[in-house]
Amino acid sequence: MAQQANRQHYTGLNLGVSVIQEDLREGYAYQPFTLLAETSLWLIGPVSVYAEGQFVYADTPIEPGAVYETGLNMGFRYQAQLSERWLLGAAIGAGPHYITLNTESQAPGFIFSDNFELGFSYLPPARDWGINLRTRFRHISNAGFKYPNLGLDNLFVIIGIRQQI
Numbered sequence: 001m002a003q004q005a006n007r008q009h010y011t012g013l014n015l016g017v018s019v020i021q022e023d024l025r026e027g028y029a030y031q032p033f034t035l036l037a038e039t040s041l042w043l044i045g046p047v048s049v050y051a052e053g054q055f056v057y058a059d060t061p062i063e064p065g066a067v068y069e070t071g072l073n074m075g076f077r078y079q080a081q082l083s084e085r086w087l088l089g090a091a092i093g094a095g096p097h098y099i100t101l102n103t104e105s106q107a108p109g110f111i112f113s114d115n116f117e118l119g120f121s122y123l124p125p126a127r128d129w130g131i132n133l134r135t136r137f138r139h140i141s142n143a144g145f146k147y148p149n150l151g152l153d154n155l156f157v158i159i160g161i162r163q164q165i
Contacts, residue, residue: 007043007045010048011038012161013035013160014132014158015033015036015159016035018033019155024104030067038050046079047077047079048077049076054070054097055070056068067099067100071095071111073095077090077091086122089121096111097112103148106140106151107146111140111142114140115137119132119136129161129164134159135157136158137153
């Protein structure tokens with residue numbers, strides 16, 4: 001099974017932590033945590049078309065309570081089989097989201113999330129599940145639909161589990 005891992009459908013659940021974040025005009029950094037639920041939809045050799053739900057939480061020192069984001073991304077993921085147990089992956093995706101953050105840099109409400117990712121998956125022997133370790137650059141903005149629209153950028157480290165289905 002592992003020898004054909006890059007040609008099988010998968011699902012996954014991942015947790016991401018922003019390790020590099022943009023400083024907002026209000027004087028603090030927007031440092032979110034994200035929960036990512038993903039599944040492959042179509043396979044084209046080593047490339048998959050995937051869908052991913054993003055649920056994001058951030059605490060801010062200015063707004064009372066927490067800030068939330070939620071949305072759905074679709075994209076393409078390329079996975080190269082490095083060995084029987086290791087996959088190298090690269091992905092690009094985008095999709096609509098909603099954010100509650102109110103800042104001088106980005107209007108709250110409807111936004112887009114654009115993601116660029118690079119990482120590895122480890123598949124233990126004789127198992128249909130594995131472990132993901134990825135880095136992701138994410139840009140969110142509303143594409144000029146509402147002012148302000150400077151966008152927010154983060155670099156995430158993501159760890160999670162995946163299951164071959």
